[in-house]
Amino acid sequence: MKGKAWKFGDDVNTDEIIPARYLNTIDPDELAAHCMENADPEFAKKVQPGDIIVGGANFGCGSSREHAPIAIKGAGVSCVIARTFARIFFRNCINTGLPILACPEAADEIRAGDEIEIDLAGGRIKDLTQGRDYTTEPFPKEMQDIIAAGGLMNFVKQSIT
Numbered sequence: 001m002k003g004k005a006w007k008f009g010d011d012v013n014t015d016e017i018i019p020a021r022y023l024n025t026i027d028p029d030e031l032a033a034h035c036m037e038n039a040d041p042e043f044a045k046k047v048q049p050g051d052i053i054v055g056g057a058n059f060g061c062g063s064s065r066e067h068a069p070i071a072i073k074g075a076g077v078s079c080v081i082a083r084t085f086a087r088i089f090f091r092n093c094i095n096t097g098l099p100i101l102a103c104p105e106a107a108d109e110i111r112a113g114d115e116i117e118i119d120l121a122g123g124r125i126k127d128l129t130q131g132r133d134y135t136t137e138p139f140p141k142e143m144q145d146i147i148a149a150g151g152l153m154n155f156v157k158q159s160i161t
Helices: 028-032 067-074 087-096 104-109 141-149 152-160
Strands: 002-007 052-055 079-082 100-102 115-119 124-127 132-135
Touching: 028 067, 052 104, 052 115, 067 087, 079 104, 079 115, 087 141, 087 152, 104 124, 104 132, 141 152
Parallel strands: 002 052, 052 079, 079 100
Antiparallel strands: 002 115, 115 124, 124 132
């Protein structure tokens, strides 16, 4: 994965990721049009496929809506890096097939606009702009398989056919 970093702070909640007024759909394209609207009104218009969100501590806190990772993934974001993730958001990301990495050092040091390259299986993050490398614990193979399948439901469907 490779893309430009979009930087956000601590405690980015699910209402900032996808405002509640748009929860009447689960269509990824419709949700993507309003992704991060309450945190950065221009995000959905400027984000490019493959870009990466970098957040602070407790990213994805708030309500347990799966709409949040669906909106992020629908916007074309390839991965979210943060200091820490809210537990239910973490699980919803896996369930919907959105890769996420907890790496406090990378989350602190990566700047908005930096070009980032990620090796999800190896748990490696490279900030190509600053020439810095970070290591975090890679996902277990089972979780990598769920992400590769595009989410838990797709993984289950593939497993039973």
